[in-house]
Amino acid sequence: MKTFHDCIPCLMRQTIQAVKQISDDEQLIERVLRSALFLASKMDYSKTPALIGREIHALIRKETINNDPYAEIKHKANEIALAIAPAIREEITTCDNPLQMAIRFAIAGNILDFALYNGWDDKRFQESLHSSRTKSIDKKQLDRLQAEIEKADNILILGDNAGETVFDRLLIEQIMPKQITYAVKGYPVINDALREDAIFAGIDKFAKIIDTGMDCAGTLLSMCSRVFLDIFYNADLVIAKGQANYETLCDSQRQVFFLTQIKCDVIAQDLNGNVGDWIIASTQ
Amino acid sequence: MKTFHDCIPCLMRQTIQAVKQISDDEQLIERVLRSALFLASKMDYSKTPALIGREIHALIRKETINNDPYAEIKHKANEIALAIAPAIREEITTCDNPLQMAIRFAIAGNILDFALYNGWDDKRFQESLHSSRTKSIDKKQLDRLQAEIEKADNILILGDNAGETVFDRLLIEQIMPKQITYAVKGYPVINDALREDAIFAGIDKFAKIIDTGMDCAGTLLSMCSRVFLDIFYNADLVIAKGQANYETLCDSQRQVFFLTQIKCDVIAQDLNGNVGDWIIASTQ
Numbered sequence: 316m317k318t319f320h321d322c323i324p325c326l327m328r329q330t331i332q333a334v335k336q337i338s339d340d341e342q343l344i345e346r347v348l349r350s351a352l353f354l355a356s357k358m359d360y361s362k363t364p365a366l367i368g369r370e371i372h373a374l375i376r377k378e379t380i381n382n383d384p385y386a387e388i389k390h391k392a393n394e395i396a397l398a399i400a401p402a403i404r405e406e407i408t409t410c411d412n413p414l415q416m417a418i419r420f421a422i423a424g425n426i427l428d429f430a431l432y433n434g435w436d437d438k439r440f441q442e443s444l445h446s447s448r449t450k451s452i453d454k455k456q457l458d459r460l461q462a463e464i465e466k467a468d469n470i471l472i473l474g475d476n477a478g479e480t481v482f483d484r485l486l487i488e489q490i491m492p493k494q495i496t497y498a499v500k501g502y503p504v505i506n507d508a509l510r511e512d513a514i515f516a517g518i519d520k521f522a523k524i525i526d527t528g529m530d531c532a533g534t535l536l537s538m539c540s541r542v543f544l545d546i547f548y549n550a551d552l553v554i555a556k557g558q559a560n561y562e563t564l565c566d567s568q569r570q571v572f573f574l575t576q577i578k579c580d581v582i583a584q585d586l587n588g589n590v591g592d593w594i595i596a597s598t599q
Numbered sequence: 600m601k602t603f604h605d606c607i608p609c610l611m612r613q614t615i616q617a618v619k620q621i622s623d624d625e626q627l628i629e630r631v632l633r634s635a636l637f638l639a640s641k642m643d644y645s646k647t648p649a650l651i652g653r654e655i656h657a658l659i660r661k662e663t664i665n666n667d668p669y670a671e672i673k674h675k676a677n678e679i680a681l682a683i684a685p686a687i688r689e690e691i692t693t694c695d696n697p698l699q700m701a702i703r704f705a706i707a708g709n710i711l712d713f714a715l716y717n718g719w720d721d722k723r724f725q726e727s728l729h730s731s732r733t734k735s736i737d738k739k740q741l742d743r744l745q746a747e748i749e750k751a752d753n754i755l756i757l758g759d760n761a762g763e764t765v766f767d768r769l770l771i772e773q774i775m776p777k778q779i780t781y782a783v784k785g786y787p788v789i790n791d792a793l794r795e796d797a798i799f800a801g802i803d804k805f806a807k808i809i810d811t812g813m814d815c816a817g818t819l820l821s822m823c824s825r826v827f828l829d830i831f832y833n834a835d836l837v838i839a840k841g842q843a844n845y846e847t848l849c850d851s852q853r854q855v856f857f858l859t860q861i862k863c864d865v866i867a868q869d870l871n872g873n874v875g876d877w878i879i880a881s882t883q
Contacts, residue, residue: 320615320628327608344604349640356636
């Protein structure tokens with residue numbers, strides 16, 4: 316997917332918010348914002364938003380001399396998600412269809428996305444959790460994904476945000492026993508999960524953790540490591556979480572199932588839905 | 600009020616939306632967006648958002664060779680507001696306190712603001728109208744404004760958007776007979792009302808129409824005409840509609856009553872409210 320014009324103001328907003336994560340120095344925020352505006356004025360918009368965002372976030376890291384501006388908020392998301400995990404597990408395991416309920420919570424957890432919202436929004440998070448039981452979702456796709464999961468021997472899950480990883484672990488618990496690989500980013504980018512976040516969520520007890528080798532949101536196959544690509548193309552089933560994975564893999568040659576919430580008008584238009592919708596989609 | 604960093608992405612969004620009003624030429628949209636990003640990277644943010652916006656919108660007009668990109672949407676807003684005016688007038692005149700109900704509808708009409716929302720949103724407009732009867736509003740300020748209106752002999756109303764002018768006319772009808780002056784912008788800027796919009800709403804039948812002399816949202820006193828300033832400082836009461844008037848006049852030395860909806864986080868923070876709140880505020 317190419318970068319839409321509407322993505323640019325959103326990236327400028329992300330820039331301000333990223334610097335605010337680590338500093339309230341107005342002069343620093345202004346300097347980085349000005350640099351990002353200048354950079355955005357001459358970027359190649361035919362690239363995917365993830366690549367454009369990569370350049371912007373590299374600039375932020377360089378100008379703030381901070382390798383991981385979202386470290387604190389990722390930690391907070393991990394802590395909050397882990398604290399509520401036992402109650403959600405109880406709800407999943409005692410319902411009629413635990414796997415489908417775990418899929419629902421895995422989509423609910425995709426709200427833990429601080430790239431798009433300004434800081435922690437507890438109300439929005441609680442609403443998302445609450446919606447897990449009843450939120451309208453494509454039942455055919457849900458049944459289809461359940462069948463694909465049950466049929467597959469080895470499954471690759473492409474993670475998205477820190478904190479969301481805890482919900483992915485609860486899904487993995489329902490998928491077990493299978494050969495599962497869980498992919499995180501190779502380097503810090505926005506609030507995307509790193510290896511340490513997956514381990515914090517306890518995913519290492521159930522799955523092999525790999526990284527994409529990238530410092531870019533989503534999964535840009537042209538930039539991924541050979542090890543990652545080998546697993547990607549040989550998995551029986553690939554489940555990709557979040558918008559950035561959709562943006563980067565929606566044109567993929569292999570089948571990928573996407574679990575995400577729609578968080579902006581650009582993706583809403585592409586998926587023929589509305590902001591706030593919960594999506595199970597697949598490339599084929 | 601100075602320009603906050605968060606105003607800049609919002610102005611970039613406005614840029615895209617302004618060009619889309621007159622063209623779906625992706626190359627034109629991209630060229631103007633790039634120019635706006637470059638311009639914003641070197642602007643003086645200590646200026647008020649209205650002045651920063653003025654520079655951006657001047658650039659848009661120049662690059663699109665179009666003096667009034669919002670002409671069509673202003674026309675649409677005028678038509679829609681005028682069509683529902685008889686029903687609203689009926690509701691105002693038959694209620695317990697027609698003046699207070701007219702003030703409520705004047706705030707409801709402030710939703711006709713296409714600078715902040717993308718294109719026409721009928722649902723949002725209908726919701727705003729529906730809220731007029733019950734929306735939470737500072738009752739003390741409402742009573743105070745009513746008393747000030749009843750006490751004043753000559754009143755200046757600073758208009759905001761086209762379409763909203765129709766609601767301002769309904770308010771003026773309840774204020775009559777008084778000496779009323781209604782101020783519009785001197786030149787096209789975003790969807791702000793011009794003399795022709797005030798006349799379309801029939802305001803000329805009840806009030807003297809003047810313009811600020813500016814091509815800038817809000818009312819920047821340092822740029823207004825001498826004729827305007829004379830009326831501004833000598834009116835018994837000044838009622839200013841919309842956020843931009845609040846941004847430019849909140850530090851004014853004379854008393855000004857503001858009627859607006861809160862449409863962004865920056866103003867929400869300044870007014871200690873939330874996006875969506877209806878505000879009656881005054882400088883003193």
